[in-house]
Amino acid sequence: MHSIINDLLESYNRSSFKELCQVRLARLVKAPELEHHYLQYRLSHIERGVKMARMFQNRLAMHFDFPHQNLALDIGCGSGAAASELCQSFASVVGLDWSLADLILFRKSLSERHISNAVLIQGSFLHFPLADDVFDYATALNVIEHMVDVQRGFAEISRVLRRGGIFCGDSRNRYDLLFPEPHVKLRFVGLLPRRWAKDYVRYRRGVSYSGIRLLSYWELKRTLALNFRSNQILYPQLGAYGASEHADQLLYFFETRLSPLSKLLLPFFTTMIAIGCK
Numbered sequence: 001m002h003s004i005i006n007d008l009l010e011s012y013n014r015s016s017f018k019e020l021c022q023v024r025l026a027r028l029v030k031a032p033e034l035e036h037h038y039l040q041y042r043l044s045h046i047e048r049g050v051k052m053a054r055m056f057q058n059r060l061a062m063h064f065d066f067p068h069q070n071l072a073l074d075i076g077c078g079s080g081a082a083a084s085e086l087c088q089s090f091a092s093v094v095g096l097d098w099s100l101a102d103l104i105l106f107r108k109s110l111s112e113r114h115i116s117n118a119v120l121i122q123g124s125f126l127h128f129p130l131a132d133d134v135f136d137y138a139t140a141l142n143v144i145e146h147m148v149d150v151q152r153g154f155a156e157i158s159r160v161l162r163r164g165g166i167f168c169g170d171s172r173n174r175y176d177l178l179f180p181e182p183h184v185k186l187r188f189v190g191l192l193p194r195r196w197a198k199d200y201v202r203y204r205r206g207v208s209y210s211g212i213r214l215l216s217y218w219e220l221k222r223t224l225a226l227n228f229r230s231n232q233i234l235y236p237q238l239g240a241y242g243a244s245e246h247a248d249q250l251l252y253f254f255e256t257r258l259s260p261l262s263k264l265l266l267p268f269f270t271t272m273i274a275i276g277c278k
Contacts (some may be wrong), residue, residue, distance in 0.1 A: 008104045017108045021079075024101055046109070048240075049081025052141050055240040056082075056168040057089075059273045063232045067136040067166045075157065075169075076125060076143035080106035083118060090137065093118045096128065126152045133162045140169035144274070145183075145214045150223055158227040158278055167228065167276040170236060174214040176270045183212050190214050217267035220274055228276030235262070236271045 004024060011023050060066065069090050074083040077095030079102045086093045087110075095118055097103055103120045110118055123129045125147050138157050147153030157167050172182055174190035181189040184205050189197050194213075201209035215223070217233060224231035235255055238247045255262045266272070 004101050005104070008101060012104065012108065015108075017105065017112055020105055020108055024105065045079055045081040046084055049083070049141070050085045051240040052170070053082045053085035053089075053139070055237040056139055056170075056273070058237060059234050060166060060168050060275055062234065063275065064166060064230070064277055067164070070136050071134060073130070073135045073138040073160065075128075075138060075140040076146070077106060077120070078102045078141075080109045082139060082141045084109065084113070084115065086137075086139070087115050087118050091117065094130070094135075095120045096123050096125075096130075098122065098124055126156060128156045128160055130160045132159050135161050136165050137161075138165070138167045140167075142170065144169055144171040144220075145212055148211060148213050150213065150215060150219075151226070154223050154227045154276075158276075161278045163278060165278045167274070167278075169274050171220055171272050171274055172214050173268070173270055173272055174216040174219070175268050177268045178270045181214070184209065190216070217272060220272060224274055224276045228278055230277040232275045233266065234273045234275065235266060235269060236273050241271070 007023050008020055011020060015023065057066065070092070072086045072090040072093045074086055074093060074095045077083045077097050078099070080095065083093055083095045083106070095103070095106060097106075097120075100122050103122055106120055110116075121129060125143065126149055138161055140157075144150065144153075161167065176190065177188075180187045184201050184207065186201065186204055189201060189209075192200055198209045201207065221231070221233055224233070235251055238251055239245060
């Protein structure tokens with residue numbers, strides 16, 4: 001890790017965001033055929049982040065007033081996908097991530113787009129180096145499944161939000177019946193007991209399944225209820241994940257016209273949007 005940091009810092013002043021991404025990927029990606037794929041994924045992070053941040057806001061507006069637009073927290077901000085959009089909506093944004101390499105990339109991205117109202121902090125998802133009761137809004141994009149101690153992680157989110165503050169994040173569903181598990185591309189892994197799932201993934205893929213803990217609808221609902229006075233779990237907007245507008249229209253029809261059935265099937269849908277109001 002230190003060698004990656006050194007390479008990024010040595011190249012920082014003379015390199016663009018794209019070039020810094022290539023510096024990092026040169027050490028992380030060992031298969032040459034995957035390098036282009038990962039580079040394009042990095043370079044499209046702003047477009048994806050804008051879609052996700054707007055989806056959170058749209059889903060939130062269905063049940064809650066939008067929070068005060070003073071101070072926002074992006075948990076697991078990475079190289080700046082969602083936080084960049086938050087900078088357009090809030091007076092100040094704090095980006096928190098454990099990866100210093102990603103924060104260096106994020107800083108470069110902010111510099112190239114002349115955004116100056118973001119502060120970046122390296123820290124754990126389970127021990128925020130932040131004061132109590134300060135944020136109006138907190139968001140977590142593709143992060144919840146990496147909070148191995150999810151109770152501790154959500155307690156930290158609640159701690160740093162002020163009274164009336166809002167949390168919004170997405171969570172892949174442990175009991176997804178539609179698509180393979182996104183990290184290892186295997187179907188129905190979540191249907192196995194957790195201790196069996198690790199062995200199954202190692203047997204099928206030859207990789208470790210530690211550090212990933214997908215939640216079921218009921219686990220997520222219970223966690224939200226313990227930390228927020230009001231909470232909702234909703235379907236996502238599929239367009240934010242790359243689906244067509246037609247797919248979103250069908251899902252909207254399903255949610256609104258077939259509401260009882262949609263509520264029954266949400267616990268088995270691929271992704272859930274979690275919203276909590278402190």
